[in-house]
Amino acid sequence: MIKLGDYNKMTVVKEVDFGIYLDGGDEGEILMPKRYVPEGTKPGDELNVFIYLDQDERPVATTETPLCKVGDFAYLEVSWVNEYGAFLNWGLMKDLFCPFREQKKRMQKGESYIVHVHIDPESYRIVASAKVEKYFAERHPFYNHGQEVDLLVWQKTEMGFKVIIDNCYPGLVYEGQVFRYLHTGDRVKGYIGTVRPDGKIDVTLQPTGRQQTLDFADTLLQYLKEHGGKCDLGDKSDAEDIKRRFQVSKKVFKRAVGDLYRQRLISITPDGLTLN
Template identity: 65%
Template sequence: MEINLGKYNTLRVVKEVDFGMYLDGGIEGEILLPKRYVPQGCKPGDDLEVFIYLDQDERLVATTQKPYAQVGDFACLEVSWVNQYGAFLNWGLMKDLFVPFREQKMKMEVGKKYIVHVHLDDESFRIVASAKVDRYLSKEKADYKCGQEVEVLVWQKTDLGFKAIIDNKYGGLLYESEIFQPLHVGMKLKAYVKQVREDGKIDLALQKMGQAGVEDFASILLEHIRSNGGYTTLNDKSPAEEIYALFGVSKKVFKKAVGDLYKKRLVVLDEKGITLVR
């Protein structure tokens, strides 16, 4: 059995002691699960899913706590403290996550959050993080299709918009001119692939492409009108902020959906709002 340091492992309980449980770590020997993390009713012979990391003495230790990230992940984490060697991030465990100064793009400050990549250091084999995110993004050309839904982590503000990390692997860009909602570094949200360029760069959008996105929202808008007694005060003169606050879509998509419902003779429009056709 091989232990995956910095990741979740399913290990068998081999014995109970006053200060916790020992788990079978295969060639690594027995690994302690401290008493405060032992689930109620746990006994020798049970299999537990635990996160394996290193304690203050660099020994393997198990926990049933869920860290905010594991080895291989990108995450937005807050600095807990700084010393002469680097910064230490709160990642949800008793022992903070170390970022050496050489892995910081700028000197990290206590209380601020940064996007980092969690990995094993090649020399020390310790779990560390790096704010030099670019080097850990995949250089392979992604095999995404236009319109494909992806999970993104907003990474960095630029003159063009926001850089984002796609599916914990690729870099992409959300263009400023197409952003209709407040974004900030560290946000996780769904997005859609607009295109994968020849050079491998990926353009993203916050809504489904073309008519599919409009049709999806048109059905939502229709149901909203029905559930409000067949009427809504929103119309194409309503502020974009008000439309987004209620539906989470741009004013452009809202107007197209209204037009779609009107053409199908499902609603009538006036200056005061939209009424369902009875």
């Protein structure tokens, strides 16, 4: 079975003037246009290719790397709009279609949106939807506290930032736990805070508990080594200054300073911190 909108390992069947044909099994032979064929390719070679539909809705192969594939959530820019919907740049020759019915608000050329990529069951076309809530996993999430996950920043709210966790679940990073600039479409590492009985997930951007302190202690030590053994911030410094400099809370900063001080790696002075 060919996986449409995904990567497939396929065998070269024959060469022609305008490209090569690959063995598509029940789908028949699938063309890869000449401009995508790796130099030296010959019949019998196996290639890892991405399969999508050309302008005539026929399967076509490419060695280009798209920005996303079927089943992914992604942040894509609108290339153009017509009377049927918007067309998004996903890194391939043919843009990705998002019909008006799958838009929360009318998409504008040049703007970018979080969408879900899937195969439309009626037309068998690869399409996008901005109504991403419909495509989250329905199974209950099973994560451990502190587990590292991949996040896609979805949207800013009064409480913080909505995120998409591991391309499956919605989550929330609370405003008070954001110590760096975040924008819609950013892909960052996160850490599971709480999974509630209703399946809602709270996430942090820093390791939780003791590990967070240890990680930042290493960061602070490296900072001192790179800045002449001096740091003008200390226990009495303003929390916003610490956040701006190191993207951590004052609580974590003080714990890390305490750790380094007890190890006699630093001295605490009225002017800040000094590397021993």
